[in-house]
Amino acid sequence: KAPGIAIVGATGAVGQTLVELIGTRGLRHRGVRLAASARSAGRRIEVDGRTRTVEDLEGFDFSGTDIAFFSAGTSVSQKYARPAAAQGALVIDNTNAFRMDPDTPLVVPQVNADVLTGRPASGIIANPNCSTIPLVRLLRTVEQRWGIRQVVVSTYQAASGQGEHGIAELREGAELVLHEPGAELPADRFGKPLAFNVVPFIDRLLETGFTMEEQKMLQESRKILGLPHLDVTTTCVRVPVVNSHSEAVWVEATEPVDRAELVARLAELPEVTVHDRDTLGAYPTPLTAGEPDHVHVGRVRVAPHNPRGFWLWLVADNLRIGAALNAVQIAETVLDRGLL
Ligand code: A2P
Structure with a gap:
């Protein structure tokens, strides 16, 4: 039967790309749930033609979820991905948390789909770095x-590799360079100012x-x-x-x-x-x-x-090939091969 899907980090740059691709690529599912931080709980986002409400990841029950995409940062994956897998979800993780874990396959479907032969021992499949x-x-x-x-x-x-905040900081810095020459530029996301640098x-x-x-x-x-x-x-x-x-x-x-x-x-x-x-x-x-x-x-x-x-x-x-698209293509491979 069609899988239940969850997107953790649904309000972020990669999460929003996942939302888009699940609709446009016609990924089979029997429902998509969205999770993010408490800041976003209650926000409404359209996925595949239906409006869904973002839930707080804290307390999120993964027991009805077959595939959980995680793209909310490494520390969030470190805390929540194994518990989600223990509740039965197959986690497709976009972060660096499990990539080198020997029990977690690291997959680019066009290159090494052959390593997907069943549910991994960790219950997690890692999506590689965007470069x-x-x-x-x-x-x-x-x-x-x-x-x-x-x-x-x-x-x-x-800049989008640093998520929505990275894009926002680049735009803000560029505005300042153009309209307030000499102003101090923001440097929170990249260590140094990124605009015109x-x-x-x-x-x-x-x-x-x-x-x-x-x-x-x-x-x-x-x-x-x-x-x-x-x-x-x-x-x-x-x-x-x-x-x-x-x-x-x-x-x-x-x-x-x-x-x-x-x-x-x-x-x-x-x-x-x-x-x-x-x-x-x-x-x-x-x-x-x-x-x-x-x-x-x-x-x-x-x-x-x-x-x-x-x-x-x-x-x-990098948001598609380097993150969301690769993750969706992993899910498509898992479904095509009946590995759930
Ligand atoms: P939120 O929008 O509620 O902060 P980006 O990479 O674009 O910054 O997006 C990061 C994603 O990860 C967002 O969806 C963000 O949700 C989510 N996120 C960040 N921290 C947490 C957390 N502690 N628990 C759940 N989701 C989180």
Whole structure:
């Protein structure tokens, strides 16, 4: 029978995208319940043509819920996801809380749907980091055809990765720069002011000098691709873009790479658009990429001095591809395979 669904964090940036996608993708369900903090309890939100009332997560009963999407932050997942799973819900968690837990599969359906064979031991399926997802969607085919020695990535991450408050702080800062030059800019969400700036620091600092965001991209890529020694090294940067992350990716393969074949293989991947297929050097940007449910690739170039190495540029909607869409595609896979 159709599953009962709950969305935890339904009022947030990812939660609202989940609400939209559940309607537009026609995810089968027998009802959708919405949860958020006490601040939002009682708010009314339309889901799939019906108005639903947001409930307080505190005291929320998951016993009638088959699939619970969690996107209310890591600390909320740490506190509430295991109890929800214990009440019988299959949790699809968008946060960092369980991604490296050995009992929790970390899934990008286009890459490793095969790890979904039944209900996971933890009752939780983790959704990877928003920058990891589009990257691994491209790396699998490269690894299989040419082998990978090393991947070097710089990310250009949008404000929406910090949720509605992140978007609001970018807008507020931009207003101030334009209309009150010299005013002190807000810097609560990104550590430094983001408007008309770039900030090479996301999440917290680790003892290695890398940030947690940078470490996530390494560890998660290894787990999803099943390559425990894969060498991925990253600098994660926040840029004053409202939505959609970009990444400049250098791959050093083990074998020499033919550009035309690389472009053809990337273009064959599901839900990937390669912009320089016909026009050398063409490229997507966050504002112009087009189809929001595709990973967009451009600037594919093999280095003349090192034919094993190539660069590409990618753009992917972090709220959709990097979060809500991947989560819904996990749910679709679970339902298609009768794994509930
Ligand atoms: P609320 O709107 O009631 O604060 P975003 O990432 O856009 O900031 O959204 C975060 C989401 O997580 C929102 O839906 C927010 O609800 C929810 N949330 C934050 N803290 C809690 C909490 N302690 N309990 C339940 N939901 C929470």
